[in-house]
């Protein structure tokens with residue numbers, strides 16, 4: 001308990017870097033909160049419009065059981081699921097994706113995009129399909145899981161991190177393990193690296209920054225999963241578990257949750273109560289988000305095309321699995337994520353989100369599905385534009401349930 005007392009006493013200034021945006025969940029958060037967001041009510045911290053035809057609770061769940069138990073900054077973790085109904089806007093891809101809603105500038109300077117990810121044996125993701133996870137609209141960096149579209153074989157249990165059009169790091173996905181990640185994105189230097197750890201271990205740098213076309217309009221980081229149809233069709237639900245989602249300015253916070261480093265002594269009950277106390281001290285000085293209705297359609301199309309032409313060498317590269325050094329005992333205690341200070345006043349533009357399927361693998365071995373997917377994208381984009389011009393956003397559907 002001692003560590004929690006000191007945790008609570010820490011002022012926000014002891015964070016390693018300033019938290020620009022926080023997607024952590026306190027104990028009061030409910031799934032119904034996600035449905036309160038719409039294009040005409042752009043409340044922070046999450047945009048929720050990329051999902052299938054079912055009710056939100058089919059695709060999202062919140063529970064103390066869904067978080068990394070080592071993470072004491074989150075009171076609850078998030079289940080993001082796809083199933084046979086997850087075809088957004090009639091696309092052939094199954095998608096359930098949240099996007100940060102914020103007035104902060106998430107696309108400048110040197111930032112760390114943090115999240116933890118896990119799966120279970122129940123509703124495990126199907127390794128016969130390519131999954132794009134935690135990706136940006138231009139796909140300059142992302143995680144992927146499963147058989148890459150265009151690759152040979154029938155399944156692939158690899159969870160891999162791609163940047164600059166190549167797989168830079170990979171691991172075999174193990175149900176029940178918590179994978180902690182931070183994308184190290186330097187928008188000025190145009191580089192991206194990866195920090196990672198398992199369970200309660202502090203993050204270590206597993207890939208030094210590589211060159212990448214890093215960009216974000218602050219509303220295009222897709223927290224969730226997009227599954228390509230390359231495995232055929234299979235309606236089985238897939239659950240992915242997420243926690244500790246936040247974005248900070250450099251320097252990086254390496255600790256998971258309370259900063260208790262490798263000793264995950266805290267019970268989850270302690271963790272929850274500590275987290276809700278800490279969360280209540282969060283300060284948010286956000287101005288009302290401006291709702292600008294400019295769609296970045298042309299830039300989306302352009303970046304997808306660029307990705308195709310610039311990644312021709314992709315899949316031939318052997319995935320480099322970089323063994324992380326074992327962190328020796330950390331003596332300084334560093335508070336991580338709980339207090340979010342949203343200080344930037346940059347207004348995001350509302351972007352029409354279109355999934356680019358111009359992945360590295362697709363570029364190497366084009367498959368017939370790719371063209372279909374691109375057409376789906378274009379179709380979705382146009383239908384969104386048409387609805388938008390008539391005053392209703394395409395995804396501003398009538399509230400379900």
Ligand SMILES: *[C@@H]1O[C@H](CO)[C@@H](O)[C@H](O)[C@H]1NC(C)=O
Pocket residue numbers: 171172174196197198206322323324
């Ligand atoms: C996590 O553990 C797996 C073995 O289960 C190992 O292969 C991997 O390198 C570890 N990852 C990190 C970032 O420590």
Ligand SMILES: *[C@@H]1O[C@H](CO)[C@@H](O)[C@H](O)[C@H]1NC(C)=O
Pocket residue numbers: 126127128231232233234236
């Ligand atoms: C994954 O999907 C494929 C294609 O539908 C199917 O043949 C396979 O049985 C599924 N795998 C699992 C483990 O459910």
Ligand SMILES: *[C@@H]1O[C@H](CO)[C@@H](O)[C@H](O)[C@H]1NC(C)=O
Pocket residue numbers: 026027028029276279280
């Ligand atoms: C929980 O988080 C929500 C959304 O950030 C906030 O409005 C609410 O006040 C918080 N509740 C507690 C008990 O901290």
Ligand SMILES: *[C@@H]1O[C@H](CO)[C@@H](O)[C@H](O)[C@H]1NC(C)=O
Pocket residue numbers: 053054055400401
């Ligand atoms: C969505 O929720 C409503 C109200 O709870 C329910 O009537 C409806 O059947 C649900 N739809 C689906 C697809 O589950």
